[in-house]
Amino acid sequence: MKRFMEKILVVGGAGLVGDALVRAWEKRGVQVLAADCCPELGPGMIRLDMRDENEVRAVLAQVGPGVVAVPAANPHVDYCELHPEETRRVNVAGTLNLARACREHGARMIFYSSDYVFDGCRGAYGEDDAVCPLNEYGHQKAEAEAGVLAADARNLVIRTASVYGWQIAPKNFALQVMRKLAAGESLQAACDARGSPTYVENLAEVTVELAACGAAGVFHVVGADHLLRHEFALLVARAFGLAEALLHPVSCAQFRGVAPRPRDAVLRTGKAQAVVAIPLLGARAGLERMRAFEKEWRAHAAARLAPI
Numbered sequence: 167m168k169r170f171m172e173k174i175l176v177v178g179g180a181g182l183v184g185d186a187l188v189r190a191w192e193k194r195g196v197q198v199l200a201a202d203c204c205p206e207l208g209p210g211m212i213r214l215d216m217r218d219e220n221e222v223r224a225v226l227a228q229v230g231p232g233v234v235a236v237p238a239a240n241p242h243v244d245y246c247e248l249h250p251e252e253t254r255r256v257n258v259a260g261t262l263n264l265a266r267a268c269r270e271h272g273a274r275m276i277f278y279s280s281d282y283v284f285d286g287c288r289g290a291y292g293e294d295d296a297v298c299p300l301n302e303y304g305h306q307k308a309e310a311e312a313g314v315l316a317a318d319a320r321n322l323v324i325r326t327a328s329v330y331g332w333q334i335a336p337k338n339f340a341l342q343v344m345r346k347l348a349a350g351e352s353l354q355a356a357c358d359a360r361g362s363p364t365y366v367e368n369l370a371e372v373t374v375e376l377a378a379c380g381a382a383g384v385f386h387v388v389g390a391d392h393l394l395r396h397e398f399a400l401l402v403a404r405a406f407g408l409a410e411a412l413l414h415p416v417s418c419a420q421f422r423g424v425a426p427r428p429r430d431a432v433l434r435t436g437k438a439q440a441v442v443a444i445p446l447l448g449a450r451a452g453l454e455r456m457r458a459f460e461k462e463w464r465a466h467a468a469a470r471l472a473p474i
């Protein structure tokens with residue numbers, strides 16, 4: 167493992183990926199600060215709305231980070247489709263505010279992008295394949311990626327997909343499956359859309375290692391499996407001892423999502439795996455780690471939610 171001496175700022179540090187990043191860097195003994203604009207900031211977090219360029223500059227000047235990781239976004243695909251101007255102010259303009267401020271302050275930036283920069287017609291996309299988004303969210307991510315890479319050749323873009331793990335606001339698919347099945351409710355899951363479920367703690371530890379290596383450019387970091395959404399839901403049910411019979415396979419056409427979604431935007435990960443020794447986990451191994459982590463997570467969540 168490489169040593170890492172620079173101070174880190176995680177913008178979006180209260181979210182699913184951001185919270186795991188902060189813990190992963192803390193575990194390595196690195197000085198790390200979190201910023202976010204969500205209403206409930208945890209202890210020590212800095213309030214920052216990345217849409218405000220002056221605020222962004224002021225926070226970077228105050229913190230003086232060597233690396234700024236940016237999982238902050240509006241990642242709600244249908245909301246982006248319905249509100250393109252509002253969400254562009256976060257996902258594109260906000261990201262580029264950070265990219266400019268990082269350049270001014272000599273900091274490297276790590277930006278999180280998505281498999282949705284591809285249309286999913288072909289699958290097995292590599293980092294050098296041309297982007298071809300199907301929906302507004304994918305277009306926003308592709309535009310932000312290009313701006314981040316143009317701002318500084320040292321910047322890193324990590325494309326990930328279907329991230330799952332413990333989360334204070336239980337929004338990710340694995341937690342939705344668990345909540346529904348634990349309540350005895352049935353759940354429909356697509357049996358004709360494939361993805362690579364990515365355990366958030368694994369994404370965070372691989373990010374820490376890529377950053378420590380000084381990796382720059384685009385890297386794909388997703389779980390090792392290539393699963394139908396229904397198959398992943400079954401694995402979640404099995405891992406947590408919940409009723410598989412409540413899960414019903416349906417075709418994508420039966421969902422009334424607003425934005426079109428890629429059917430098979432699986433990303434190749436050989437580039438990241440050639441640089442980082444930590445393996446990208448398949449869904450069974452990721453869910454097993456998630457189950458083993460539950461007690462530690464609950465203690466962490468209680469501390470984060472404690473009144474400041």
Ligand SMILES: NC(=O)c1ccc[n+]([C@@H]2O[C@H](COP(=O)([O-])OP(=O)(O)OC[C@H]3O[C@@H](n4cnc5c(N)ncnc54)[C@H](OP(=O)(O)O)[C@@H]3O)[C@@H](O)[C@H]2O)c1
Nearest residue numbers: 178181182183203204215216237238239278280326328329
């Ligand atoms: N989760 C996935 O499955 C997935 C898959 C592919 C790519 N990604 C990408 O990975 C990144 C992290 O995703 P995530 O699941 O961790 O998202 P998340 O849980 O929604 O976290 C994003 C955080 O950014 C904050 N934020 C939103 N607007 C902001 C602003 N203007 N200034 C500062 N902070 C702001 C959010 O606050 P509020 O909650 O208050 O808005 C939230 O705390 C995103 O870029 C996403 O597009 C995620």
